[in-house]
Amino acid sequence: MDWGDAPAWAAFVLSGAALIVAIKARGDGRRSADAAEISAGAAVDAVAEARRSSDASERSATVAEATLELQRQEVAARQAAEAEAARPAPRLNVEHVDRDLYRLKNDGTGAAMNIVFEEEDLPRIFRLKNTGEVSLQGGEAIDFLMAGAMGAPIPPQLFARWDGQDDFVPLRVPPVQRQPRRR
Structure with missing residues (x-):
């Protein structure tokens, strides 16, 4: 090398x-x-x-x-x-007092102002105006007369409305409690 x-x-x-x-x-x-x-x-x-x-x-x-x-x-x-x-609301009831005497009563806490009844109920109702002048505060009542006839007996319910209640509400009418006649 x-x-x-x-x-x-x-x-x-x-x-x-x-x-x-x-x-x-x-x-x-x-x-x-x-x-x-x-x-x-x-x-x-x-x-x-x-x-x-x-x-x-x-x-x-x-x-x-x-x-x-x-x-x-x-x-x-x-x-x-x-x-x-919680808002106060009216609650209407019909009570039978005596014979043809009935009582429209507001058992609710609110007022029912300008109460109006359905037109077909009016011929049977007396001493209760339908001009909207009937108003009931909570707990108030008003007496009225309602009589039936042969062709038109006392209805089982009335229809009412008031301010704030646009539709008619049925109010049950209690049956008449006939008392026996005294002799």
């Missing part, structure tokens, strides 16, 4: 070492590229999962808002019903 070939051999050894380093670097690069590709895939999956989670959160928030609105409506309806129940 010639000493002149020593630099060539050194270059050959160095190139072999460089080849080994390049092969190793190539393997590391490939692993790094594979890891980057896996990481990119995981990032895409994470973005898709984040979208699904965001959509689910929006749906959940929408449902929560709807539920809250429904609860608010229920509370408002309950409060309105409680206020209506």
